[in-house]
Amino acid sequence: MSPILLTIYVLIWPVIVAGTLAVIVRGFAKEALEAKEEGVPII
Numbered sequence: 021m022s023p024i025l026l027t028i029y030v031l032i033w034p035v036i037v038a039g040t041l042a043v044i045v046r047g048f049a050k051e052a053l054e055a056k057e058e059g060v061p062i063i
Contacts, residue, residue: 055062 052062
């Protein structure tokens with residue numbers, strides 16, 4: 021495996037993890053805002 025491909029392979033994982041975390045946080049924030057507006061606890 022060439023060094024450039026190995027570098028790309030290693031560096032792509034943080035991008036995937038950051039994207040997944042962003043989706044989870046955005047969904048949680050949306051649910052928290054809706055719960056706050058309705059006056060119900062999140063948990």
